[in-house]
Amino acid sequence: MIPGVDGFIYPNEVELQWGLLVVLYPYITGLVAGAFILASLERVFKVEAVRPTYRLALLTALAFLLVAPLPLQLHLGHPERSLEMYLTPHRSSAMAMFGFVYLWYLMVVLLLEIWLEYRADIVRLAQTTTGWQRLVYKLLTLGSENVSPEARRIDDKVSYIVTVIGIPSAFLLHGYVGFIFGSIKANPWWSSPLMPIVFLFSAMVSGIAAVLALYMAFMKVKKMPLDMGCLDTIAKYLFYTFVIDFSLEMLDLVQRTYEADESFRTLDFMVHTRLWGSQVILQICVGTLLPLALLAANQLWRFSVSRRKAMYLAASLLTMM
């Protein structure tokens, strides 16, 4: 039994309805969208320096996308009914399109692009391996074993088009999640047209940071040298997107503080009490200002390779936290 309810909370709102499992979803799709944007830097915008991370970024996106719906599924009161969202979507709901956006991104963009990228390798393995491995690779070729230069050129072209479609799709995937939250008029802290854009940029920040950290970890495990040019470039993009993301969030905060309407009183109270540790100290100071300072320092001064590595790693890990 609850002891008593005071102040701003209605009795039914004592229990937090959207907890950690719901928060995990935008975090994971954020990593997906960010990693994909990084991959598209190489493919569409011809930033050759990030070529070493192209495949890693795509696979990171796929891995996280595959597990993204799991926390949501676990959060549902009746997980066995989740397919109803595909079968009988309610058109006025901001959430109803979720499944379709997700499937579009998974099937049309990510799987297609990864298949095109790995096609030559799959064909080679289908021809050189034996036994069940051969069977698997044979299936994965989808019946096309043509890897002539002409065919590869067509692959490249199609892959380019897929990426061009993929960029707005990645924006859609994550901007849409922002809209699900931002369109709730009952919650004045969420209800903001900035929400999809803030979601998008924080997605890019966390996704790029994830690929940066994973790249360093993989190279360590495989005992291969790091491509410092690649690292520097990724860190530069991380810095730029982070600046935009932080500015957007601060704009939102400054606007709310200055307008100081009724909802701000509650927000102010929360920030000074229960959210002080998690939001102010952890999210703004340790998770944002510190990595931003580390990345900014690298734009201003030239540090030694080992120091740069340490700074990048620290910055990316703090960002993802």
Place this chain on the structure above:
Amino acid sequence: MDLSRRDIFKIGGKLLLLASAGATLEEILGAAPPSEAYRMADHWWGMIIDIDKCIGCGSCVRACAQENQVPAGFFRTWVERYQVEEGKQPLVDSPNGAMDGFPPSKRTDLKSFFVPKLCNQCASSPCVQVCPVGATFVSPDGVVLVDETYCLGCRYCVQACPYGCRYLHPQKRTVDKCTLCYHRITKGLTTACCENCPTGARQLVDFKNPEDPVHEFLRNNKVEVLKPYMATGAKVYYKDLDGAVR
């Protein structure tokens, strides 16, 4: 008539067949149509609440919980106590939704009043708008209901309700809320909360009934709905609602 044991088995078997065929037929054709007495299109339900009449006894909360088997710690209706000091933030409390009434106030120098709350049965309801599968809907007679055989339990509607009227039923794992005692009002009864209010502070009304006292009430009193800026088309009207109430 002499009946052998064999005959009894024969007749019994035939009766059993007939009964099961009848039951199957009903299953196929659906339940019997509602009686002519109640036609959904003839009603548009809401409620009027006279704040000055509410004494904060919590009878409505207890009656609702009993009638609808509301799980402990959740509320289809509850009562809030407002204590307002000039120029200060109001003090609001609702101990256990006012299930057991209120403890005496420590201060006697404050403007003090009770506000009963329930689902506002909004005509353009944000909860209905956001449901991804359409499990929650406005019935043709103006009551917001949840189809518990269809609700996913995603709780988007709980987030979307500006009045905090919804919760996840801990056993059913679907969203639950005030139904305006739909099972009673469609049989010509009033809601459990209205029936048990000792002062008549809450009154079920039918806006489509020209004889309903609601029309006179709305004409003769200053009334307000909760959070009118949310533009939800709320159909619970409060008489002399204080500006402090949220």
